[in-house]
Amino acid sequence: MRLAFMGTPDFAVPALQALHAAGHEIVVAYTQPPRPAGRGKALRPSPVQVAAEALGIEVRTPLSLRRNVAEHEYFAALKLDAAVVAAYGLILPSVMLDTPTHGCLNIHASLLPRWRGAAPIQAAILAGDRESGVTIMQMDAGLDTGAMLVEGRVALTPRTTASSLHDDLAAMGARLIVETLRDIPLPRPQPEEGVTYAARLTREDGRLHWDKTVQELDRQVRAMTPWPGTFTRLAGQTIKIGAVMPEHVTSSAAPGTVVDDRLLVACGDGTTLRITRLQRPGRGMMEADAFLRGQDVPVGTRFDLPHA
Known part of the structure; x- marks a missing residue:
C-alpha cells in the first residue's frame, strides 16, 4: 500500500520499521519537530525522524496541522491508500482524516474504550488492570473514539512496569498494523460502556x-x-x-x-x-x-x- 506514517516517540518506531519491511510504500513520515534536549539544549530529532531518515523516507515536521492549508494540500496530493498513526502528538483535522482511501489508522496502546487519551500504558498499571493491549482503530474527529479494527491483549503481572509494557505493546502494535493492512477488516463501533480516560502525565x-x-x-x-x-x-x-x-x-x-x-x-x-x-x-x-x-x-x- 501507499502510506504515510505519523508518529513521534520510541513507541512508534517498531511499527514504521515493520511496515517498511513488509514492503509497503511509505512516501512520507510525519513527526513532531526536533526539541532542545540535554545540558546543551541542542535540537534533537524525534526517534521516528531518526528511523525514517535511516530508511530513506522523507520527513515532515509541521508545528500544527489544524489550519495548515499548505500541508492539507500536500497530504491530499500524495494519493494515499492509508495513513498509519502511532503516538504522533498532533491533532489531525477532518480534511486529513478523510483523505486516504482507507482513512487514518491509529495504533492505540489500550483495549478501547478503556483508557482513551494520552497515557494509557501508565493508567492501566495505576488502576491495577489485569490486562492491557493494543487496538488498531479507524480515526475520527473524537479523542480515540473511532471504530475498532483489530485488538491484541497481554496480561499484566504484579511486576509489570510502564517501561516493559511499552516495549511489549510497541512490538504488538507493529505486528498488528501489518496484519491489519494485509486484509483490512470491517470496523466495529466501540462499546458505549466502560469508557475511561488517561490524562497527560506531569x-x-x-x-x-x-x-x-x-x-x-x-x-x-x-x-x-x-x-x-x-x-x-x-x-x-x-x-x-x-x-x-x-x-x-x-x-x-x-x-x-x-x-x-x-x-x-x-x-x-x-x-x-x-x-x-x-x-x-x-x-x-x-x-x-x-x-x-x-x-x-x-x-x-x-x-x-x-x-x-
Whole structure:
C-alpha cells in the first residue's frame, strides 16, 4: 500500500520499521519537530525522524496541522491508500482524516474504550488492570473514539512496569498494523460502556504520598517508570525511587517511616514497602545496599509526606 506514517516517540518506531519491511510504500513520515534536549539544549530529532531518515523516507515536521492549508494540500496530493498513526502528538483535522482511501489508522496502546487519551500504558498499571493491549482503530474527529479494527491483549503481572509494557505493546502494535493492512477488516463501533480516560502525565504525578496503601504506591512506582519517575524527600533532598517491593510485614509506624535498616517503609494501610532502587541528587540510580553504604538512613527516619 501507499502510506504515510505519523508518529513521534520510541513507541512508534517498531511499527514504521515493520511496515517498511513488509514492503509497503511509505512516501512520507510525519513527526513532531526536533526539541532542545540535554545540558546543551541542542535540537534533537524525534526517534521516528531518526528511523525514517535511516530508511530513506522523507520527513515532515509541521508545528500544527489544524489550519495548515499548505500541508492539507500536500497530504491530499500524495494519493494515499492509508495513513498509519502511532503516538504522533498532533491533532489531525477532518480534511486529513478523510483523505486516504482507507482513512487514518491509529495504533492505540489500550483495549478501547478503556483508557482513551494520552497515557494509557501508565493508567492501566495505576488502576491495577489485569490486562492491557493494543487496538488498531479507524480515526475520527473524537479523542480515540473511532471504530475498532483489530485488538491484541497481554496480561499484566504484579511486576509489570510502564517501561516493559511499552516495549511489549510497541512490538504488538507493529505486528498488528501489518496484519491489519494485509486484509483490512470491517470496523466495529466501540462499546458505549466502560469508557475511561488517561490524562497527560506531569512531574507531580510522580510524587509519592506515603499515606496511600502499599498496593497504590507499588503501582505508582511501576507506572511512572521511566517517566516522570517517582520521588520523595529525605533530609531535605529530593530522592528518586526506581523500584520497590511490597512486603507482608505490618507496622504501626507513621506513614513514610523507615522501620528496618534496609529501607522498609511504613505505608498508610499499616503495611510496608521496601525500596530496592533509588537515587540521590547528582548520582546515578543504584541498588538500596549501595545507597545505604553512602548515606545512613536509621530506623525511625521519616520520608516527607507531600505537604510536610
